[in-house]
Amino acid sequence: MTALSIGSAQFAPGTSGRTSLGSLRYPSGFSLDIPCLVARGSGDGPVLVVSGATHGNEIAGTAAIIRLMQALDPKKLRGTVIAIPVVNIPAFNQGEYSTPQDGRNMASRIYWNADAKGTVTARLGAILGPVYRMADCYIDLHGNREPCAPMSMMFLSSARDQEVRKKTIAIADAFGVTAVDMSDPVAHPDWVGPADQYSVPVALENGIPALMVELVGAYTVLDAERGRKGVMNVMRNLGMIDGAQEKQDPAALPGRYRYWGSLSASAAGLLWPRVRPGTLLAKGDAVAEITDLYGDVLETVVSPAKGFMWSFNGALYGAGTHALPEGSDIGFFAEKVD
Numbered sequence: 281m282t283a284l285s286i287g288s289a290q291f292a293p294g295t296s297g298r299t300s301l302g303s304l305r306y307p308s309g310f311s312l313d314i315p316c317l318v319a320r321g322s323g324d325g326p327v328l329v330v331s332g333a334t335h336g337n338e339i340a341g342t343a344a345i346i347r348l349m350q351a352l353d354p355k356k357l358r359g360t361v362i363a364i365p366v367v368n369i370p371a372f373n374q375g376e377y378s379t380p381q382d383g384r385n386m387a388s389r390i391y392w393n394a395d396a397k398g399t400v401t402a403r404l405g406a407i408l409g410p411v412y413r414m415a416d417c418y419i420d421l422h423g424n425r426e427p428c429a430p431m432s433m434m435f436l437s438s439a440r441d442q443e444v445r446k447k448t449i450a451i452a453d454a455f456g457v458t459a460v461d462m463s464d465p466v467a468h469p470d471w472v473g474p475a476d477q478y479s480v481p482v483a484l485e486n487g488i489p490a491l492m493v494e495l496v497g498a499y500t501v502l503d504a505e506r507g508r509k510g511v512m513n514v515m516r517n518l519g520m521i522d523g524a525q526e527k528q529d530p531a532a533l534p535g536r537y538r539y540w541g542s543l544s545a546s547a548a549g550l551l552w553p554r555v556r557p558g559t560l561l562a563k564g565d566a567v568a569e570i571t572d573l574y575g576d577v578l579e580t581v582v583s584p585a586k587g588f589m590w591s592f593n594g595a596l597y598g599a600g601t602h603a604l605p606e607g608s609d610i611g612f613f614a615e616k617v618d
């Protein structure tokens with residue numbers, strides 16, 4: 281095997297190291313590098329691309345990637361792991377979700393048809409696109425703010441063919457947190473943008489089995505181990521490393537789930553979650569109450585089906601506050617399908 285060239289560095293079989301995928305220039309004249317970690321196995325195998333902070337303030341995945349790359353021994357690895365700890369570097373530096381310079385969301389089609397002469401997000405997409413296209417498998421690590429339960433998102437209706445669909449289910453099961461099929465929700469809030477336009481469904485359209493994972497505590501590094509375990513479980517499933525699957529805590533809920541959508545409240549007031557995220561609910565169970573500042577209950581939000589809440593995000597357009605403006609989406613619900 282010959283050396284593999286990624287960004288500014290070359291990697292011989294059985295080695296690991298660091299590289300820069302490219303850089304963005306700032307008004308002050310500074311250049312901002314895009315760091316990347318590579319572990320190239322001594323044996324042949326698939327290319328796994330893992331990314332964090334595609335939404336720049338969700339650093340849970342960044343931490344998981346650091347732990348993952350510390351745990352890997354390229355001498356015992358088959359194939360290559362290309363890990364991008366922070367995808368949206370400008371957003372990360374500002375602690376923001378989207379690119380500050382142009383307001384665009386990196387979890388999008390941007391890698392597949394990016395304009396290298398476009399605005400900052402498009403230029404980032406053009407730098408990262410060739411790396412994503414090397415992937416035989418792609419995992420994008422995100423995080424939800426608490427209270428939330430860990431989960432992974434499969435975009436099965438976007439899969440190019442049955443093979444890609446089957447492999448996506450296999451890697452979701454291997455990761456070990458409850459997997460939810462995000463296809464065709466009943467009540468997806470339109471202000472979030474269409475779910476099937478994220479980078480993971482677009483990878484599936486292009487024939488790459490892919491998974492988007494929501495770790496716990498988006499803005500902290502505290503959930504790094506869950507992410508590391510999950511990716512290494514996927515690597516075992518792909519035959520890239522040996523060893524037994526590591527258990528996740530909590531384990532995935534039994535059964536299959538699909539994204540129902542966002543539950544919303546009509547009343548303005550305080551959001552009081554009445555169930556722990558990740559608890560299996562019956563249709564009609566009270567999920568949350570909205571009270572006024574005197575403590576009087578203004579509204580009770582109930583479960584629309586058998587399933588579970590994976591997060592109480594609160595009013596996202598109010599920066600996730602649990603002090604709700606009227607008509608807020610309060611959190612996300614997955615329906616049990618078998």
Ligand SMILES: [Zn+2]
Pocket residue numbers: 335338422423
């Ligand atoms: Zn995200």
